[in-house]
Amino acid sequence: MERNSSQFLMTMDEVMLLLQKNNSSVIIMDVDGVIRLCNQTFILQTGYAREDVVHKSIKQIIPNMKDVRFWITDYFESIHSNQPYRENRSIIVQMRNKTSQSSEYSIEKLQCTDDNQLYMLTFLDMNLYNGLNLFHRFSDSFMKDVNLGVILINTEFRLIDISDMACQVLGFVREEVMNQPMDVVFKGVPIDHQLVQRTILHGHTVRNHAFSWTSNDIRYELLMDSNLLKDETGAIVGGYVIFKDVSNLRSLEEQVQRSDRLSMIGQIAAGTAHEIRNPLTSIKGFLQVLKKTFKTKGMDKEFGYTEIMLTEIDRINQLVSEFLLLSKPKNVIFELMDISKVFREILPIIHNEAILHGVVVEYITEGTLPDVLGDRELFKQVCLNISKNGIEAMTEGGILTIVERVDSEEKKVNIDIHDSGPGIPSFLIDKIFDPFFTTKENGTGLGLSICQRIVLDLGGTIRVASKGFGTTFTISIPFSES
Ligand SMILES: Nc1ncnc2c1ncn2[C@@H]1O[C@H](COP(=O)(O)OP(=O)(O)OP(=O)(O)O)[C@@H](O)[C@H]1O
Ligand SMILES: [Mg+2]
Incomplete structure (x- = not known):
């Protein structure tokens, strides 16, 4: 727009347009240094929001300015010119984040229709704009896109900003928690379990602190850092917490540990089980001889005792056999198997067990499943x-649902075994695969650890999900497309 401000008066709309068109950072102020308008570049450059500066004094932006009226009018009145005035010295501009930058500037006098006198102050240092613009874009995308939880707090222990990932993991809605005191944000969470501790404001630095957080029934394993934020004078202005979701890494680590533990127990089991079985076989043999003798001699009481002893020996034998399975089974027969077919073979056994407990079994299959490689037995x-386990967890009327499905993307056959029992409390869920962990009076606690061993050997996984009530175990076995 070609114009000479001394020749005609501009409307406010024209002033606005002038501002928008300008690539530099620009503010419009009156003769008292009250800011009337600013452009988008200025917002990006300084980090201020429009409402932070409009109707405020220019001194907020240029703190070391002395007499505004004098400074603005000095040049124009002394030389009686309305031409833009470019100053080659720099002024110090204070950004919203309290850092300062120096910038050259120009001032132009604008004659407006609906205001007496306005001045356009243009910050001319483009490097400053580029650098800061980049920084703002980085910090914006850091809070939005980066796969890190970030929380900023101020000295009053209020939440000043939070990244999208932090909201997702912590189950927060950004607008609801912004500017809230942290005690309100973590209301209901015991003080030791609050992710952001007030102590960071006392200079308590945290590095690589492992922390668990559960929201929407999903448990996250987090690794977090927190520290103070200080200004250039060293005064504390707030603090930050950064965390990373390491759930996958942790579960991998736990799987390796569990697998190590299992193979150690397996080796011990293999070594000792045979040694237990051998004497048991001879004890059992002699007991059978005794049993016969007691019978022929009509010694009914003693005969009864031998029967009990033999049943107990069978129990020990059974236990030892299970124990042996913990070691890598030696005669595993790998063959291509149709999981549906194998399942249908054991379905009658599951039905029988279910009838004994008064529960119902539902079996749902997607039809033909791809063959997987494994030992059918x-x-x-x-x-x-x-x-x-599912049947034992339920009372009468419970339903055991078995679903077979194919995950073509992951190339896995999945079997979900869901029960409508009481569920597994979250503090126990990590322990159920440990050998000898049982909550049952007559349980050995070996069932799941053996299952884990077998499925790991097939290259598969067993996952468990338990939300309040009901439990689903998912057995996943990989298949390869032929
Ligand atoms: N579906 C389930 N619902 C609730 N708890 C379960 C379920 N499955 C397993 N558990 C828990 O996990 C524990 C360990 O199971 P695991 O099969 O290893 O041993 P067990 O069933 O106790 O003993 P055993 O298998 O020798 O009979 C159980 O004692 C039980 O507390
Ligand atoms: Mg069991």
Whole structure:
């Protein structure tokens, strides 16, 4: 727009247009230094929001300015000119984040129709704009896109900003928690379990602190850092917490540990189980001889005792066999198997067990499943063990639902075994795969650890989900497309 401000008066709309068109950072102020308008570049450059500056004094932006009226009018009145005035010295501009930058500037006098006299102050240092613009864009995208939880707090322990990922993991709605005191944000969470501790404002630095957080029934394993934020004089202005979701890494680590533990127990088991079985076999043999003798001599009481002893020996034998399975089974027969077919073979056994407990079994299949490689007998044992656990967890009227499905993307066959029992409390869920962990009076606690061993050997996984009530075990076995 070609114009000479001394020749005609501009409307406010024209002033606005002038501002928008300008690539530099521009503010419009009156003769008292009250800011009337600013452009988008100025917002990006300084970090201020429009409402932070409009109707405020220019001294907020240029703090070391002395007499505004004098400074603005000095040049124009002394030389009686309305031409733009470019000053080659720099002024110090204070950004919203309290850092300062120096910038050259020009002032232009604008004659407006609906205001007496306005001045346009243009910050001319484009490097400053580029650098800061980049920084603002980085910090914006850091809060929005980066896969990190970020929380900023001020000295009053209020939440000043929070990244999208932090909202997602913590189950917060950004607008609801912004500017809230942290005690309100973490209301209901015991003080030791609050992710952001007031102590960061006392200079308590945290590095790589492992922390668990559960929201919407999903448990996250987090690794967090927190520290103070200080201004250039060293005064504390707030603090930040940054965290990373390491749930996958943790579960991998736990799987490795569990697998190590299992193989150690397996080795011990393999070594000792045979040694237990051998004497048991001879004890059992002699007991059978005794049993016969007691019978022929009519010694009914003693005969009864031998029967009990023999049943107990069978129990020990059974336990030792299970124990042996913990070591890598030696005669595993790998063959291509149709999971549906294998499952249908054990379904009658599951039904019988269900009838004994007064529960119902539902079996849902997607039809033809791809064949997977594995040992059918061991695979049957896994499905039986997990189904038995589900049935045992339910009272009369419960429903055990078995669903077979294909995950074509991950190339896996999944079997969900869901029960409508009481569920597994979250503090126990990590322990159920440990050998000898049981909550049952007559349980060995070996069932799930054996299942885990077998499925890991097939290159698969067993996952468990329990939300309040009901439990789903998912057995996933990979298949390869032929
Ligand atoms: N479906 C389920 N619902 C609730 N708790 C379960 C379920 N499955 C397993 N658990 C818990 O996990 C524990 C360990 O199971 P695991 O099969 O290893 O041993 P167990 O069933 O106790 O003993 P065993 O298998 O020798 O009979 C159980 O004692 C139970 O507390
Ligand atoms: Mg069991």
